[in-house]
Amino acid sequence: MTAEGERALREELERLKKVDRPRITQAIAEAREHGDLKENAEYHAAREQQSFAEGRIKDIEHKLSHAQVIDVSAIAHTGKVIFGTTVDLINLDDDSTVTYRIVGEDEADVRNNMISVGSPIARALVGKSEGDEVVVRAPGGDICYEIDQVRHV
Known part of the structure; x- marks a missing residue:
């Protein structure tokens, strides 16, 4: 994962442990005071x-303990697409442009143009250089791109 991805997971873990966990524990205590737990919707919701928060805490701790963090800014700028780079692409069919950042699976967020290194687009791009043409095999058909710029941000 990228250094930014690790930082985001650590921040989420901190929030879960120091903010959410105490708030949920308090909600459970308050719901218990209302009496019969069998029919207490507040108790069951809390x-x-x-359960969700504790599961997420364990998931994040596991991911962080097994993560290999790669700081892209420390890698030599070769103009090649590698993990962590930001790539500007030109669609050769309609001349539209799109920018993607290639990140780890846990960081992927398509709405913010952050794609998993295992995605079809990233797999087609990795190892290519600026100016190369790339064909991405997508469910809706092949898409031809030209790599306009590769940035190590």
Whole structure:
């Protein structure tokens, strides 16, 4: 994962442990005070939140303990597409442009143009250089791109 991805996971973990966990514990305590737990919707909702939060904490701790963090800014700028680079592409069919950043699976967010290194687009781009033409095999058909610029940001 990228250094930014690791930082975001650590921040989420901190929030879950120091903000969400105490808030949920308090909600459970308050719901218990309302009496019969069998029919107490607030109690069951708080327990469900607790279960989700604890599961997410374990998931993040596991990911961080097994992550290999790659700082792209420390890598030599070769003009080639590698993990962590930001790539500006030109669609050769309609001359539209799109920018993607190639990140780890846990960081992928298509709405923010951050794509997983294992995605079809990233797999087609990795190892290519500025000026290369790339064909991406997509479910809707092949898309031809030209790599306009590769940035190590």
